Structures are given as C-alpha cells and as structure tokens.
Amino acid sequence: MNAPVVVTNLSKTFYDEGRGEIKAVDSINFECQEGEIFGLLGANGAGKTTTLRMLSTILAPTSGSASLMGHDVVKNPEGVRKNLGFYSATTALYPRLTTRETIEFFARINQYPAERVPERVDYLIRRFGLEKYADARIEKLSSGMKQKVSIARTVAHDPAILIFDEPTVGLDVLNALDVQEMISELRTDGKTIIFSTHIMSEAERLCDRIAIIHDGHILACASLAKLREVTGEHYLEDIFVLYVKTASVGGPAGSEEAAKRCTETIRDERLRMQAREGAVSNETVGPTPNDAI
Amino acid sequence: MVLNWKDVRVLYLREIRSALRDRTIVTNSVLLPIFLYPMLIWLVYTGVTFISGQNEELKSRIMLKDLPAAHARLQKAFEADKSVILTTSANPAEDIRTGKLDAAVEFLPAKAGIGIPNNFETHVTYDESRDQSDHARSRINKKLSDYRQEFLQQQATKLGISKTRLENFKVDDKNVSTNRQVGVFMIALPIFFIIMLAVGAMHPAIDSTAGERENSTWETMMTAASSRTSILVAKYLYVATMSFTAAFLNLFAMMISMGTVLAPMIETGRGNSSLQIPLKAAPVILIGAALLALFVAAGMMILASFARNYKEGQSMVGPFYVALIIPIMFLQTPGLAFTPRLALVPVANVMMMMREAIQGIYHWPLIGITVAVEAACVVLALRLAILIVRHEDFLLGRYNGSFGKFAKERLLGR
Numbered sequence: 001m002n003a004p005v006v007v008t009n010l011s012k013t014f015y016d017e018g019r020g021e022i023k024a025v026d027s028i029n030f031e032c033q034e035g036e037i038f039g040l041l042g043a044n045g046a047g048k049t050t051t052l053r054m055l056s057t058i059l060a061p062t063s064g065s066a067s068l069m070g071h072d073v074v075k076n077p078e079g080v081r082k083n084l085g086f087y088s089a090t091t092a093l094y095p096r097l098t099t100r101e102t103i104e105f106f107a108r109i110n111q112y113p114a115e116r117v118p119e120r121v122d123y124l125i126r127r128f129g130l131e132k133y134a135d136a137r138i139e140k141l142s143s144g145m146k147q148k149v150s151i152a153r154t155v156a157h158d159p160a161i162l163i164f165d166e167p168t169v170g171l172d173v174l175n176a177l178d179v180q181e182m183i184s185e186l187r188t189d190g191k192t193i194i195f196s197t198h199i200m201s202e203a204e205r206l207c208d209r210i211a212i213i214h215d216g217h218i219l220a221c222a223s224l225a226k227l228r229e230v231t232g233e234h235y236l237e238d239i240f241v242l243y244v245k246t247a248s249v250g251g252p253a254g255s256e257e258a259a260k261r262c263t264e265t266i267r268d269e270r271l272r273m274q275a276r277e278g279a280v281s282n283e284t285v286g287p288t289p290n291d292a293i
Numbered sequence: 294m295v296l297n298w299k300d301v302r303v304l305y306l307r308e309i310r311s312a313l314r315d316r317t318i319v320t321n322s323v324l325l326p327i328f329l330y331p332m333l334i335w336l337v338y339t340g341v342t343f344i345s346g347q348n349e350e351l352k353s354r355i356m357l358k359d360l361p362a363a364h365a366r367l368q369k370a371f372e373a374d375k376s377v378i379l380t381t382s383a384n385p386a387e388d389i390r391t392g393k394l395d396a397a398v399e400f401l402p403a404k405a406g407i408g409i410p411n412n413f414e415t416h417v418t419y420d421e422s423r424d425q426s427d428h429a430r431s432r433i434n435k436k437l438s439d440y441r442q443e444f445l446q447q448q449a450t451k452l453g454i455s456k457t458r459l460e461n462f463k464v465d466d467k468n469v470s471t472n473r474q475v476g477v478f479m480i481a482l483p484i485f486f487i488i489m490l491a492v493g494a495m496h497p498a499i500d501s502t503a504g505e506r507e508n509s510t511w512e513t514m515m516t517a518a519s520s521r522t523s524i525l526v527a528k529y530l531y532v533a534t535m536s537f538t539a540a541f542l543n544l545f546a547m548m549i550s551m552g553t554v555l556a557p558m559i560e561t562g563r564g565n566s567s568l569q570i571p572l573k574a575a576p577v578i579l580i581g582a583a584l585l586a587l588f589v590a591a592g593m594m595i596l597a598s599f600a601r602n603y604k605e606g607q608s609m610v611g612p613f614y615v616a617l618i619i620p621i622m623f624l625q626t627p628g629l630a631f632t633p634r635l636a637l638v639p640v641a642n643v644m645m646m647m648r649e650a651i652q653g654i655y656h657w658p659l660i661g662i663t664v665a666v667e668a669a670c671v672v673l674a675l676r677l678a679i680l681i682v683r684h685e686d687f688l689l690g691r692y693n694g695s696f697g698k699f700a701k702e703r704l705l706g707r
Contacts, residue, residue, distance in 0.1 A: 055518045060685060078295070078520055085518040092509035094307070096314040110518040137314075157518070215390045 001068060004192040005032035005055070009064035012050050021241030022192075024050040026216040032161075034191050037183065038209030040196040041240060047189055047216040048196040051087065052165050055194070056086040064136065068161050082111050085154035088165035092150075094138035099149050100131050102138060103156050111173040124152045128182070144175035151182055161192045168202060180206055200236040210236070212243045296526060300519040304527030305534075312535060322493040322535045326543035330485050330552030338452075344424075354378050355431035356385050356397040363411035364400075367440050377432060389420050395429035398437075477702055482547055482570075484621055485649040486540050486639065490582065490589055491617045493539020494532050495610055498593035503606030505691045507615045515688070523680065527674075532590035533583075540582055574650035577660060581643040584667035588639065589617065591674030595681065599696050609695065636662040640668045680704060 012025040019031065025047045032038040036164055041047045053059040055066055066073060071079035087250035103121045112120060125134050128148045133141060138149060147167070154162060164183060168176035183206060187193055197203055203210055204224060211221040220227060220243050231237045313316045355377055360368055371377050382388045385397035396419040403412035417433055420426040449455060505511040514524055546572065570578070593610050600606035620641045632643040642663040649656065684703060686692045692699065 038688070040435070058512060058515050058689065068352070081516060082518040084516070090509045091513040091516060093513070094311055094510055095508065096311045097307070105303065105307050109300055153513075280521055 002067075003031040005030075005038070005066070005068055007031070007051075007055070007064075007066045007093065009062040010051065010054060010061050010066050011060060011063045012047075012054055013062045023216050025054070028213070028218045028222050030211055030214070030218060032162075032194060034192050035187060036188050036208040037195050037206050039203040039210040040194060040205075040213055041198070041200070041203050041210050041236075042196075042213035043198055043244070046213045048198075048213055049165055050216075051213070052088070052163050052194065052196055053087070055080075056084060056163055057081055058086075059101070063167055076214065082157070083160050085157070085159040085162045086165075087150060087154040087167055089169050093146065093153065095139045096137060098135050098137055099152075100125065100134045100143070102149060103152050107156040110159070112157040120158070124156065128152045144171060144178065147171060147175060147179055148182070148192065151179065155186065156190075159191075161197075162186060163194045166198045167195075168197070169244045170197065176202075191290070200240060204236045212240055214244050214247050217247070217272040219247055295520045297520060298520045298523075300523040301527045301530070301655060304519065304524055305531055308497075308528060308531035309534070312500070312531070315496075315500065318496045318500060318535070322539040325492060326489045326539045326548045329565050331546045334547075334550055350429065351425055352378050353425070353432050354393075354395045355429055355433060356380055356382050356394055358385070358399045360398075360400045360415055361411055361562060364413070364440075364444075367436075370436060370440060372433070374436070374524055377436075381531060386418055388675070389418055389426060389577060392425075394421065395419065395426045396433055398433055435660050451617070466498075482544065482651060483644045484560045485547060486544055486582070486647065487585065487621055487644055488618060489543040490536050490540040490585055491593075494536035494586065494589045494593050495607075495614060497532045498590060499536040499600070499603055499606035499610060501532060502594055502598040503600035503609075503674045504603050507602040507682060511690060521682070521688075522696055525612055525678070527592060529590060529678075533586045536589050537586040540586070544578075569651050570651050573655075574647075577650040577655065578647050580664060581646050581667070584664065584671060585640065585643045587671045588667060588674060591671060591678060594695050595674065595678055598681070598687070599692070599694070599699065600688055631656060631659055633659060635668055642666055659700055677704075 002143060005026060007030050009029060010025060011023065011027050014022045014024055016022055028051060030038070040048045040051065050059065054061050054073060055068065057073050057080050067073065068080045069243070070084040071083065073080050073161070093262075094105075097105065100121060102145050103124050104117055107117045107120055125131055125225070128151065130145070130148060130152065133145055133149075136253060138146060141149065151167070154164075164182075168179050171179065183193060183195065187208075189267045195203070195206060201245065209221065210227065212219045220230075222230070227236075227239045228234060231239050231242050233242060308702055312322070351675065353376060355371065357368060357371065357379060357471070363643065368379075371379055382394050382397065388394035396417060399416040401416060402416045403414055415437060417430055419430040457461045505514070517524070571688070592613050596609045596613055597606040600609050617640055620638070621644050624641055624644060630646075631649055635645055636642045636659045642659075646660055681687055681699065681704075682700075684692065687699070694702075
C-alpha cells in the first residue's frame with residue numbers, strides 16, 4: 001500500500017524581476033507514513049513553505065509530482081484538499097464569524113458529511129476546550145485561542161493528512177506547548193502530520209522523522225536517533241548546523257568527510273566564542289552552534 | 294474546475310453573514326441607501342420651508358392707487374391684514390425696483406363687460422427677481438380673489454341670479470398629467486439607483502478580494518476542498534447581491550420619502566400627480582438592475598483583486614466608480630430621448646430604460662438591445678476574470694501591479 005504522502009522529484013522555480021530565476025525547491029523526495037509526524041526543518045527561505053504550498057495545491061509544481069492519499073496535486077487538487085488540513089501563519093480565520101460558525105463552515109466546504117456536521121462541531125469544541133468561546137467572534141479572541149480555533153478548523157473535516165507550517169510562531173511558551181500537545185494528540189488519532197518549523201526543540205519533541213531542508217534541497221531525512229547516529233551529535237541544533245555547514249562547504253550532504261570538516265569548524269568557533277563571552281561574564285552559557293554560525 | 298452549487302450556497306451564506314456584521318458594508322450597502330438621499334430630500338424640503346417661512350413673516354409694503362370709493366371695504370381688508378403695510382409712492386415702479394416698495398396695485402375702470410356697477414380692473418406692479426416683492430404679489434392676488442368672490446356674490450344677490458351665472462366663466466386647474474409630467478423628479482430615481490448599485494458593490498467587492506488578502510483568509514480558502522470556481526462564483530454572487538440590494542433599498546426609501554415629503558411640495562395646487570412606480574415597470578427595472586449589478590460586481594471585483602489591502606482596493610476601484618457615474622450625470626436632461634444609439638451604451642442604456650419604464654413608456658426593441666448589451670458586458674467581464682484567475686501569482690496575491698499592467702503584460706503580451 002502506498003504511503004499517504006509521496007513526493008517525487010518535486011521542484012518549484014519562481015521568476016523574480018530583480019533576481020531572475022529562483023529554484024525555491026529542487027527535486028526533493030520523501031514519503032510520510034500513517035500516524036507519524038514528519039518534520040520539515042529548515043531556516044527561513046529554505047523552501048519549507050513552498051514545499052508545503054505545493055502539497056496543499058496552492059502552488060503548482062514546476063516539475064516532479066506529489067500525491068496525498070493517492071490524489072495527484074496537479075491532476076486532482078480537490079481530491080487532495082478533501083483529505084488535507086492545512087495550517088500556516090498565512091491561513092487566518094474570518095474575524096466576524098464565531099468559533100462555532102467557523103468550524104461548521106470549514107467542515108461543510110471541505111465536504112464533511114452534512115448530517116454529521118453539528119455533531120463534529122460540538123466534538124471539536126469540547127476537544128479543544130472552546131466551550132466558553134463557542135459563540136464569541138474570532139476577532140474577540142486572544143492569540144492563543146485563535147490558534148486553537150485554527151487547529152480546530154484545520155481538522156474540522158477529519159482529514160487523514162495534516163500540514164502545520166510553523167504553527168507556534170508568535171505564541172508564548174504556554175500556548176506553544178498547548179499547540180504541540182494538540183498536534184501530538186492528533187498523531188495518536190492516526191493522522192499523518194507534516195510539521196514544518198525552524199524551532200529545533202519543537203522538532204525534537206514532536207517529530208518521528210525529520211527532513212533537513214536547505215536551499216531547496218533535502219540534506220537528510222531520518223529519525224532523530226538515526227541522525228544522531230550518523231552525525232555523532234546529540235542535539236538537533238548541532239545536527240542541523242552540521243548538515244547546513246556541510247552543504248555550504250560543498251561536501252555531499254551527510255558524507256562522513258564533510259561532516260567531520262564541518263564539526264571541526266563548529267567546535268573551533270565554539271571555543272573562540274566561549275573565550276570571548278567568558279571575559280565579559282562568568283554566568284554566560286556557552287553559545288549554541290547557531291550563535292557560532 | 295467543477296462548480297458545486299451546494300458549496301456555492303455555503304460560501305455565499307458565509308460572505309453575507311460576515312458582510313452583515315461589518316460596519317463599513319452595512320453603512321454603505323444598507324444604511325446609506327435607506328437614509329442618505331431621503332435625508333437629503335428632507336433637508337432640502339426643510340430648507341425651502343424655512344426660507345418660505347422667513348418670507349411669510351416679512352411685511353409687504355403695498356401701495357393701492359385709485360381704489361374706487363365704492364370698494365373701500367377692499368382697502369379695509371388690506372388694512373386689517375397685519376402682514377401688509379399700506380403706503381404711498383410718487384414713483385412706484387422705481388421704488389419697487391430699488392426695494393423701497395414691494396408692490397403697487399392700480400385700479401382701472403372696467404372695460405366693456407356685463408355692466409356691473411363700480412366694476413374694475415387691476416394692474417399689479419412687482420419685481421419678480423425679489424422674493425419679498427413676489428410674495429407681496431401673492432398676498433395681493435389672494436386678497437383680490439377673496440374680495441372678487443365676495444363682490445360677485447353680492448352682485449348676484451342684487452340681480453337675483455346665481456353667482457355661477459354672473460361669473461361668466463372661471464378658470465379652474467386640475468392636473469391630469471401622468472408621471473411623464475412630474476418626471477423632472479422621477480428622473481432622479483434611476484440616477485440614484487445606479488449610484489447606489491455602485492456604492493453597494495464597492496465595499497463588498499474590496500472586502501471579498503483585497504480584504505481577504507489583508508486578513509490572510511484568502512489562502513485559507515485556497516486550501517479548502519471546494520473548487521476555486523465555486524469560491525469565486527459565491528463571492529461574485531455575494532457582491533452582486535449587495536449591489537442589487539443597496540439599489541432597491543434606495544429605490545423603496547426614495548419612493549416612500551418622495552411620497553411623504555416631496556409630493557406635497559410639487560403637488561401644490563394640482564392634486565393628483567403620482568410619485569409611484571407603475572407595477573408594469575417592475576420587470577424591466579428588475580432585469581436592468583440585475584444585469585447592471587452583475588456587471589458592476591464583476592468590474593469592481595476584477596479591479597479590487599489586484600490590490601493587496603483594503604486601501605489599495607479602494608484606490609483601484611475608485612476610477613471604475615467614477616466611470617460609471619459620470620456618463621449618467623450627463624443624461625439628466627428631462628427631454629432626452631432613448632435612441633438605439635444610446636441603447637448601445639452600457640450603464641447609460643439601463644438608466645434610460647428605467648427612466649422610461651418609470652414614466653410608463655416601453656420601447657421594446659430598445660429594451661431588447663439594452664438587455665443584450667448588458668448581458669454581453671457581464672459575459673465579457675466574466676471571461677476576463679477567468680483569464681486573470683488562471684495566473685498563479687495573481688491568485689496568490691503575489692502579482693505586484695495594477696490591472697492595467699497585468700492586461701498589458703499578460704493578456705496583450707506586450
């Protein structure tokens with residue numbers, strides 16, 4: 001049986017008046033399995049959002065293919081969207097609808113069986129703890145509550161696949177943890193989740209497998225344990241930096257030689273930074289690999 | 294791109310619900326049509342009433358010249374009137390011109406007539422360019438008319454005949470005109486109607502396109518399972534509905550306010566002129582309005598969808614709004630005929646068709662041309678919209694330019 005999400009040689013090229021042709025995504029391949037959270041980890045501008053937009057049929061691929069639950073994103077975009085819940089910072093809610101109306105509306109237009117919509121709306125309101133705000137307009141809700149309603153509307157039609165593009169951006173720690181908890185629960189429900197982030201701790205905590213994306217290429221795609229094993233680094237931050245550095249020094253992504261060279265560079269930088277910081281304050285915690293870069 | 298009417302219904306109802314909760318849209322598409330023009334009419338009426346009230350309070354300086362002694366009662370009637378000051382003048386015409394006197398009444402012996410003793414003719418001198426003088430003339434006329442009736446009654450009694458026989462003939466006016474004659478006021482209705490169609494469509498068109506981009510709800514819709522055709526059709530029908538509703542609310546409000554406020558003003562002394570739209574005109578008005586609403590909605594949505602926020606949307610739709618209004622402003626002449634050539638001009642043709650229908654005139658061939666032209670405009674606008682929507686960067690709001698630039702680069706390929 002095919003995986004719920006299959007991406008094959010997917011590419012997207014934009015034309016920019018100033019910069020000319022830009023390859024935002026370059027021949028990427030991956031698959032996502034049922035009941036897993038697949039993390040797409042990359043810096044800003046790495047190509048995460050473009051990839052997810054192609055998967056959600058907002059953008060058409062320049063070449064390659066992708067299918068969700070067997071529906072091709074180009075040939076059957078409506079079939080794809082019916083099986084997909086897409087959440088990103090650019091998918092806001094209608095401010096003048098209430099929470100209940102919002103969930104109901106998205107359930108209906110995403111083809112959830114009409115007769116079961118009221119029951120589904122009640123269930124989601126209870127599940128996301130929105131009872132108090134069920135009849136309040138979205139414009140009156142706090143950012144955290146809006147985020148909850150956004151997730152509720154993403155799963156309103158009970159799709160098999162969910163895409164979360166940086167869902168915790170702009171949230172405080174407690175709300176961000178709430179969102180992570182909700183996403184984790186959705187995995188328990190058997191959903192296939194693609195989770196994009198540039199926050200390493202989130203990816204570490206949530207993802208079953210992680211793809212590191214940089215400059216439109218996938219540099220590595222494996223479980224956290226496997227990535228640790230290959231790179232010899234413990235923290236995802238270090239692993240990420242290692243791969244990105246490797247790519248930027250020209251070595252083949254994930255190759256032993258390139259990784260070694262990259263690790264040495266990072267350690268040298270660390271030592272220099274620690275010496276400098278130590279002169280200023282004894283309480284300063286050593287810089288992270290990101291700081292070194 | 295499959296059109297699913299069930300989805301269209303859900304999306305359409307969502308648009309309407311949101312719109313009715315938006316202050317700007319409710320104000321422009323509902324409250325303004327109901328209250329603005331009726332209120333303006335009321336203000337004008339109040340202003341006119343106030344000015345005429347001011348005139349009523351002014352005393353008229355009147356000179357009576359050569360009044361026969363037998364008619365001293367007439368003089369007494371003038372003297373008893375507190376709004377009249379009887380005065381004299383050596384040169385009444387000059388004094389009236391310079392404002393020292395308001396009117397002069399000269400009594401002359403009656404020419405050949407039915408031989409009533411002491412009968413007379415009057416010659417009233419006044420200055421029509423001065424309200425006060427004109428008002429003095431009205432007072433004199435009323436006074437003379439009342440006295441004439443009394444005098445005729447007395448003479449008839451003396452002669453033992455009825456007053457009617459003695460009166461010889463009298464002129465009584467009765468307005469038997471149709472709406473064609475009171476059309477000066479009815480002409481205004483189609484103009485207000487079209488302005489309101491445009492005002493009613495403007496904010497919903499911007500809100501459902503540029504507004505969605507600004508609020509980041511556009512992308513949410515683009516990831517919904519409904520086809521994009523369904524989404525766009527629902528938005529289009531919503532904007533057309535708001536446009537149509539605004540125009541009809543305005544029409545009804547105008548009919549009511551004209552009937553209660555304006556009718557007494559224009560019917561003074563006439564009686565039965567009507568300010569109602571004939572029922573027979575309703576289908577013509579409805580068809581014209583529906584086609585025009587669809588055209589205006591398409592035009593405004595196309596332009597507004599190039600904007601990335603509400604403000605940009607307003608500036609992009611503004612010229613289209615003006616382009617709609619200017620031609621109809623030139624067509625306000627009461628005697629202007631609805632010709633086949635005029636029937637070919639979009640928007641203006643609907644206005645002329647409605648104007649004639651309100652007056653009870655139906656030129657069916659011209660109505661046919663008008664409907665065909667407007668339908669063609671709607672089809673053209675929709676074809677254009679489909680061509681534009683095919684471009685991915687436009688659909689996602691990444692296209693950075695106006696409709697003009699887009700048309701030049703993408704549609705004309707220059």
